[in-house]
Amino acid sequence: MNFLILTVIKAAVVAFVLLTALAYLQWLERKVLAHIQLRVGPNRVGPHGLLQPLADVVKLITKEDMMPSHVNSFFWFLAPFIAVMFALIPIAVIPFGTELNLPTLDLGPIHLPAIRTAMQLTDLNMGVLFILGISGMGVYAVALAGWSSNNKYSLLGGLRSSAQMISYELPMAMAIATPLLFLNTLSFRGIVDGQAGYFFGFVPKWIIFQGFPFNIISFLLFMVAAFAETNRVPFDLPEAENELVAGFHTEYGSMKFAAFFMAEYCNMVTVSCVATLLYLGGWHPIFPNALGSGFIPAIIFLGFGVISFMHAARPARPFDRITLPVVGVVAFVHAAAFGIGALLVMKPDLAQGSPVLQWVASLANAIMPIVWFTGKVISILFVYIWVRGTLPRFRYDQLMSFAWTFMFPIAVVNLFIVGLYVALFG
């Protein structure tokens, strides 16, 4: 198929999935936080509040877009655009899976052409550097928003945030350098390929399991710096609500506020993706496919379906008698689809001779890595939310001294030792 059309389709799919995921990430955060905090969370719009993100979007778009009279209007307008732009761009270089390699399929009236494309918008050979560079640009949005708001709280928030993001960029880059030295590449695809295989047949060769303990230190440093980079608890000083009202976005309302919000969540997703790719083996399963790791999604869907039917047997609301079995059946269909896919991936011989099964097998070959990748990213995002429900906030000077006197030296020493190791034995 035409490269251009394929790329456009891919970009559209990625953008759609990402933006929806951002909205639902917020739903997930509210739900998880609520359960940590003995609350119920959103549960009014749709079942379990599942339509809440939609309602939020509609509300934010239709809200009056007000500009305070005292702001510097040009930069004030510019800041949310910058924030969203530099939050979305890094997704372009992140690979989500291996590659889609579909053979042609003739089914009488239906003719599907052969498709071969990487599960990634573009494979830059220096993707890691690109992401570091772009995420560094995000500071501009915060600084500009804080300054142009002409508000003391915003200014303090913007200053804090700029200083914080720039400070934590250093330990983050240092931490990232460790796996790069180990694998000797800057391309994400190369990094993930370097983590394929298993020690003793079942311990994955993910970076955090290689070069013990330096890569674990590097991973922890990266995660801490990532929390700071994305302005999340316990480093959420720029928006430390209790001192600075809402920090740099105090003066923003409606969709402009939503833009900052979206940028924050998008940064979270990007950073989680990078952590997955660099340290957690990207799309490689947690134990070998030969041992049946491919069946895990099918088992999850199966359990989900069984639970749905169990709840349908004792319905809490009258319409649960109808809706829950439907959900259960849908889950069983998914379980069956994933089960067949996993079986075909595990035993390719089964598909011999049947073009349809071969087609399904190659589709499964492309989808299973995405499932693993998504699962790992969601796990990291869950940690983000979990931390938010648990930890208090650092004080500004403590945060800076933490970066400069604790994380930075450790990162440098760690990098030095790894460099020495790679130079001598690598």
Next chain:
Amino acid sequence: MKQPLEDHVATLAAVQERPATPSAPRRMTLNMGPQHPSTHGVLRIVIELEGETIVRAEPDIGFLHTGIEKQCEAINWAQVVTLTDRVDYLSNIGNNLVYALTVEKLLQMEIPPKAQWMRVMLAEIDRLNSHLVWLGTHALDIGAMSMFFYCFREREDILRLKEMFSGQRMMTSYIRPGGLALDAPRGWEKAVGKFIKQFPSKVDEYENLLDNNPIWKIRTQGVGYISLEDMLDLGVTGPMIRGAGVALDVRKTEPYSSYDKFNFKVATQTSNDVYGRYRVRLEEMRESAKIIVQAMEGMPEGPYQADAPHVVLPDREKMKTQMESLIYHFKIVTEGYRVPAGEAYVAVESPRGEIAYYAVSDGTAKPYRLHMRTPSFANLIALPTLLEGTLIADSIASLGSMDFVLGDTDR
């Protein structure tokens, strides 16, 4: 008369007109409040900053002025009880208690032991309520969001208890001159017993969640220091001064309402910082739980109101069947009871410090003057001393550790 708004404008102007010192030529004036998430009500603080360091802090109160003190002069002694609820809305029973004690001192009335023990028990339940709200909001200020919800879970139980006793969750008006408003409800022992049995484990849970957290410690330890001399000069009381090692507690020093018959310790800490105050309050919660258990176990039998028909409203049954009771009821309700001329000053230990009511009676059915010496107002005077020279991020922790209620400050 100057308008209140002009006063507030003048505060800002006065701070801005202060000449810059050569050491710090450029300062920023930050207006914190009256609408600010962390001032816990409508307190306004005008802060002068050098970078993020506070050079001057000027509290500006009066945004929640309700005129309660003045209002008391227009209504009769019995009606004032409902207003005392609204002074410190986090510890209403404590305010009811101090008012009742003041009026009873003027009336020279003896209160039966059951009422006294009941008062102690409810005052301690109220202390738990106030400390829980404090702990929750203070942790929220420092960023530990979940603590707020855990504390309010227990507070909800307390509000249910209060509702069980008085029919009201917050504005209870349960303790009145002459005893209690109502007899204790049926089954109260079971309800209070159930709550107090599991409460100490909940305090352990809070301690576990916060004290095992290094961020909580670095945010609170060594923060919000104010010297003991300053505190004594400024008349600071309550957990603030107990956090500096002074075992000043009215319950021990001038026992009222048979507190001398209870066995409890006055919690003190010597660190004199936000963390010390937090530890003091945590210990106080544990001690309060012990007092509640003692009060429950040793609750005397007997009447819940004093035998003073001219002050205490008669039983409904009696009022409808006996002529004398009907007359007393009519007199108390229509014109109120008369309090002998004189003055009385009574202090009790509220969760925030020493709360004292000073009542002057001219022999009529209405107070001539009722002055409230509220701990929030008295402690707030220490705010500039506490804040100056600290970081703006610490100001939140310091403010929170004072635990003031703006209704109590402005009344």
